[in-house]
Amino acid sequence: xxxxxxxPIDVAAALKSxxxxxxxxxDLFLGVVRDNTQERSVNRLExxxxxxxxxxxxxxxxxxxxxxWPILRYTIIHRKGTLQIGEIAVLxxxxxxxxxxxxxxxxxxxxxxxxxxxxxxxxxxxxxxEWVNAHP
Amino acid sequence: xxxxxxxxxxxxxRDLTGQSKVVVxxxxxxxxxxxxxxxxxxxxxxxxxxxxLVAVNGEYAEQDQLIGYNDExxxxxxxxxx
Numbered sequence: 001x002x003x004x005x006x007x008p009i010d011v012a013a014a015l016k017s018x019x020x021x022x023x024x025x026x027d028l029f030l031g032v033v034r035d036n037t038q039e040r041s042v043n044r045l046e047x048x049x050x051x052x053x054x055x056x057x058x059x060x061x062x063x064x065x066x067x068x069w070p071i072l073r074y075t076i077i078h079r080k081g082t083l084q085i086g087e088i089a090v091l092x093x094x095x096x097x098x099x100x101x102x103x104x105x106x107x108x109x110x111x112x113x114x115x116x117x118x119x120x121x122x123x124x125x126x127x128x129x130e131w132v133n134a135h136p
Numbered sequence: 137x138x139x140x141x142x143x144x145x146x147x148x149x150r151d152l153t154g155q156s157k158v159v160v161x162x163x164x165x166x167x168x169x170x171x172x173x174x175x176x177x178x179x180x181x182x183x184x185x186x187x188x189l190v191a192v193n194g195e196y197a198e199q200d201q202l203i204g205y206n207d208e209x210x211x212x213x214x215x216x217x218x
Contacts, residue, residue, distance in 0.1 A: 047217070049146075050210055052208075053210065054217070078217060114215070114217060118215055134185055
């Protein structure tokens with residue numbers, strides 16, 4: 001359901017894990033590593049997590065989403081460690097009876113993860129590196 | 137009784153201090169805000185971070201929350217997952 005992994009994220013397995021005969025919609029969101037930020041060329045990203053708390057916070061987000069939308073099944077998988085351009089950093093999957101709920105719940109989960117879950121990424125450039133959001 | 141507590145460091149806080157865990161002395165009345173000011177004294181470089189929260193036992197803590205020597209404490213710099 002919710003996990004943090006150093007292994008590449010298996011999209012097909014994640015999709016399979018949220019299949020439901022009651023579902024009319026499955027939304028999958030993939031956050032992937034982009035090759036640039038603010039016109040600076042990115043070489044790779046390094047993700048780090050406070051695992052115990054990150055899982056705890058993601059469970060809270062999933063609970064909140066369950067209260068707001070009729071979610072049949074869901075999965076949240078966040079990668080950590082070193083990620084290359086194009087790799088999947090995070091996968092959110094939500095299955096609901098109707099598509100509007102799946103879209104909204106999926107968006108809520110990823111948007112809230114970005115605000116509260118103790119996971120950090122460092123952008124590594126050709127000529128330096130920087131923890132994202134860390135500086136004033 | 138004099139005691140201390142370990143503080144877990146992640147991301148930029150680990151880079152700035154060069155350590156993944158630091159030990160901070162603790163009294164019976166140490167609150168989150170006291171721990172933060174002590175850490176800022178010991179590691180002035182932490183001032184360069186946009187914001188710094190504290191987690192106690194895996195939950196975001198309020199500034200006036202008391203800290204016990206058995207607690208798991210972590211500094212939480214601005215998150216950037218996703």
